[in-house]
Amino acid sequence: MPAPQLPAIHDLKSQAKRLRTVLNEWHQPASHSAALELMAAQYGYRDWNSLHAAAGKSEPPACPYQVGDRVTGRYLGQSFRATILTVQTRSDPTLFRVTFDLEEPVDVVRFDSFSAYRKRISLTLRKDGTTMEKTSDGQPHMVLDLIKV
Incomplete structure (x- = not known):
């Protein structure tokens, strides 16, 4: 019987890639398609196409950012107010590429004798309003307040 909660498709593909790597290291050569089929069997599906269809039915997380939203937060430790100019989804549905126009x-430089000011910033945010980069x-790098202004 298929598992009730399936990982996202990109996570399943990543698992298959890791499986293939381990099998090849163990001198058990496997193609990528064979690794995908093994993933399907592991989750109780007859083949990759069935698993892919089932995993694809799960809803990706809704994007919390919209073009035109006015937001506040901290960028490199400095408070800001900004308007969102663009939002793009990434291959990972939990990440969003967002461009901000700061008021x-x-x-962006922490050095007393040199400065570099930025008014427009593009970065990849998690759903919680933080960047992976630190x-x-x-x-x-950025922490958004989740309250829109």
């Missing part, structure tokens, strides 16, 4: 430019002190 006031922020200095500064040297471990803080996300």
